[in-house]
Amino acid sequence: MSGARLLVVMGSGETAPTMVKVHRRVVQAVGSDRPGLLLDTPFGFQMNADELAERAVHYFAESVGARLEVAGVRRPEDLQGEAGQAAVARVAAAPWVFSGPGSPTYALRVWQGSLLPGVLVEKLSLGGAVTFSSAAALTLGAFTVPVYEVYKVGEPPAWREGLDLLGRLDPRLRVAVVPHFDNAEGGTHDTRFCYLGEARLARLEADLPEEAFVLGVDEHTAVLIDLEAGQVAVEGLGGMTLRVRGRAEVVPAGQGLALEDLFRVVDDLRRTRTGADSPAPPLAPPSTAADAGPTAAPDPAPGPTRVPGGSPLVRAAREYQARFDEAAHQRDAAGMARAVADLEAELWAWRDDPSQTDDQDRARATLRSLIAELGKAAEAGTRDPAELVGPFVDLVLALRAEARAARRFDQADTLRDGLAALGVEVRDTPDGVTWQLRPDHSGRPSGDGCR
Numbered sequence: 001m002s003g004a005r006l007l008v009v010m011g012s013g014e015t016a017p018t019m020v021k022v023h024r025r026v027v028q029a030v031g032s033d034r035p036g037l038l039l040d041t042p043f044g045f046q047m048n049a050d051e052l053a054e055r056a057v058h059y060f061a062e063s064v065g066a067r068l069e070v071a072g073v074r075r076p077e078d079l080q081g082e083a084g085q086a087a088v089a090r091v092a093a094a095p096w097v098f099s100g101p102g103s104p105t106y107a108l109r110v111w112q113g114s115l116l117p118g119v120l121v122e123k124l125s126l127g128g129a130v131t132f133s134s135a136a137a138l139t140l141g142a143f144t145v146p147v148y149e150v151y152k153v154g155e156p157p158a159w160r161e162g163l164d165l166l167g168r169l170d171p172r173l174r175v176a177v178v179p180h181f182d183n184a185e186g187g188t189h190d191t192r193f194c195y196l197g198e199a200r201l202a203r204l205e206a207d208l209p210e211e212a213f214v215l216g217v218d219e220h221t222a223v224l225i226d227l228e229a230g231q232v233a234v235e236g237l238g239g240m241t242l243r244v245r246g247r248a249e250v251v252p253a254g255q256g257l258a259l260e261d262l263f264r265v266v267d268d269l270r271r272t273r274t275g276a277d278s279p280a281p282p283l284a285p286p287s288t289a290a291d292a293g294p295t296a297a298p299d300p301a302p303g304p305t306r307v308p309g310g311s312p313l314v315r316a317a318r319e320y321q322a323r324f325d326e327a328a329h330q331r332d333a334a335g336m337a338r339a340v341a342d343l344e345a346e347l348w349a350w351r352d353d354p355s356q357t358d359d360q361d362r363a364r365a366t367l368r369s370l371i372a373e374l375g376k377a378a379e380a381g382t383r384d385p386a387e388l389v390g391p392f393v394d395l396v397l398a399l400r401a402e403a404r405a406a407r408r409f410d411q412a413d414t415l416r417d418g419l420a421a422l423g424v425e426v427r428d429t430p431d432g433v434t435w436q437l438r439p440d441h442s443g444r445p446s447g448d449g450c451r
Contacts, residue, residue, distance in 0.1 A: 003127050004029040005227035007169070009140060010133030011179040011217035011238065014100040015059040016353040017346075018220040018312055019133075022235050023064045023098075025224070026129045030095040035067035036060070037094035041110045042102025042135040044074025055351075056100070063349070068098065079114040088115045092122065096129040099136035105146045105160060107139055117163045124169055124227060134179050137217065138194070139163045143176035143208065151195040157204050166215075169227060172263050174212045176204075181216035182238050205245050213266050216241035220312055221253055230259045237312060244269035313353075316346050317363040324370050328377065336377060340370045393424055393435055400426075401433070 006029050013019050027036070040053050053070045060068040073079060073087050091097060097120065099107075111117060120130055138144050144162040149155040159176065166173035178201075180194040190197035193216065196204070205214065217223050218238020225232050233256035234240045240251045242262065247269050251257060257265070320343040327335030347363055396415055403412040416426050423438045 003228065004031070004129060005124050005127060006030070006129040007124055007140075007166075007225040007227060008129065008131040009137050009177060009179070009215070009217050009223045009225070010100075010131065011137070011181055011219045011221045011236075012101075012134050013220035013236070013312075013353065014098075014131075014133035015056055016220065016312070017063070017349045018236055019222060020063050022222040022224070023060065023066070023131070025235075026096055026131055027064065027066045030129050032095035034095050035069045036096040036098055037091060038068050038070045039073060039091070039097060039099035039136070040070055041073050042099060042104065042107040044110070045103065045106050049074060052101075056098070060098075069094075073110065073116075076110050076114075079110065079116060084114070088119055091116060092119045094128070096131065097123065098131045099133070101134040102136075103148055104135045104138035104144050105149065107135060108144065108160065108162070111139070111163060112161075117165060117168075120163075121165055121168045124165070130165075137177050137179045139177075140165050141175040141177040141215070142167050142212065145176070145178060145194055145196065145204070147194055150200065151191075157196065157200045159204060159207060170259075172211075174209070175215045176208065176212065178214055178216045180219055181241055182218040202246055205243070210270075213269070214241070214243040216243060216248075224256075225259070232256050232259055232262055242266055242269065247272060311359045313346070313350050313359045313363050317343060317366040320346070321366055321370065324373070328373065333377065336370075336374055340367065340374055343367050343370065389424070389437070393419065397426070397433055397435065 006026060008022065008026055010019060010022070038053060038056050040049060043049050043052050046052065057068050057070065060066045069090075071087055071090060078084060078087060124130055132140055135147070138147065139162050141162045142164040143159040146155065146158070146160050150157050162176075164174075166175055166177070178194050178196075181192065183191045183193075183195060185191050186195075186197075190199075192198065193201040201214070208214075215223075217240055218236070221234065221236035221238035221240070223232060223234055223240045232240075232251075234251050234253050236253050239253055242249045242251075242265055244266060249265050249269060320339045323342075324336050324339035327333075327339060343363070344367060347360065347367060350360060350363075353360070396419055400412045400415040403409070403415065419426055419435070424435050425438055426433060426435045
């Protein structure tokens with residue numbers, strides 16, 4: 001087993017392009033060519049569990065360049081008897097273990113009381129990596145948010161007992177891990193803090209014991225805890241939040257701190273905390289921040305510039321839409337086509353993301369809209385209509401000039417009226433004759449066809 005002891009907590013986006021770099025760093029850190037293992041328990045109850053597992057395997061093969069096998073631990077009986085012992089042995093032998101979305105409370109029902117939590121702690125103590133995201137991340141602490149039960153079913157907010165893997169690694173890490181910390185899907189209502197909102201989180205914080213705190217991880221963000229080096233690094237689009245009774249300290253992506261400094265920050269928050277009913281705003285990141293993660297692997301293929309917060313896929317779709325519109329304004333057919341192709345490639349990169357949101361549907365709607373606009377442009381042509389008809393208009397105007405010089409004014413007026421009927425406005429000015437196409441004739445404003 002590798003000497004690396006790496007725990008990675010992801011807020012979301014575990015099989016999205018945003019987390020490719022982090023997964024590559026984990027695989028590189030363990031330094032093993034043996035496949036990792038997918039703990040498929042959190043979504044094991046879903047009818048499409050096979051499809052979700054296949055997507056994860058495909059994502060790691062195609063995007064990360066790593067092999068991933070499926071543990072097949074979806075029911076409590078999968079961890080019992082000889083089959084259960086074999087499954088636990090596979091977890092123990094895997095150089096890195098990955099688990100993601102689904103239901104945290106379902107996963108806990110399967111995992112608690114089995115040998116699995118102890119094997120994960122052993123892996124992180126002796127060498128190996130564990131990456132838990134979304135629902136799986138919720139189980140890492142001593143206290144777990146029952147997300148579906150509170151947000152969908154309407155149960156009163158109350159903590160559930162977690163696996164407390166973090167606390168078993170260091171008693172000072174008695175935490176409630178809260179992924180999706182900056183979620184904004186609610187729009188008109190507060191869905192931050194894994195769909196709890198501020199009021200519910202504050203109520204739950206009041207029930208935490210004195211030594212406990214909240215460790216929040218934003219969406220499309222990873223917190224890498226290097227247990228061997230005693231360092232914490234934050235990667236991705238958002239940040240890590242340390243919160244005690246409503247008072248918080250944020251470490252943004254690209255920064256980090258020593259594990260001992262993290263404990264000092266939490267102690268400071270305990271000493272200066274405010275009441276849970278009047279939370280203070282987040283403070284600045286610790287000045288001791290330093291990137292202490294494993295050696296970086298090459299970045300994935302570059303896409304549009306990402307802006308922290310919100311949905312990165314929807315933001316990317318908007319950026320490609322803006323690129324398309326600008327190319328259309330410049331009558332750049334190749335640029336319009338590139339924007340469409342790049343958006344399609346972006347959607348393809350997100351194909352394995354099992355997110356429950358409508359982000360992919362919205363991005364596909366944008367793609368269909370751009371294709372329709374590209375079709376209209378192909379039908380009408382992207383060249384300025386004035387350039388296409390200019391030689392013919394010039395010929396008619398030359399004939400009109402000859403008619404006027406010969407004082408055949410009726411013929412000259414007929415030529416002018418004929419051009420007007422075709423959408424060409426002719427103007428006689430002191431500086432000469434000018435013409436232009438009417439916007440309502442071409443379907444869009446055209447350049448001045450002055451001659």
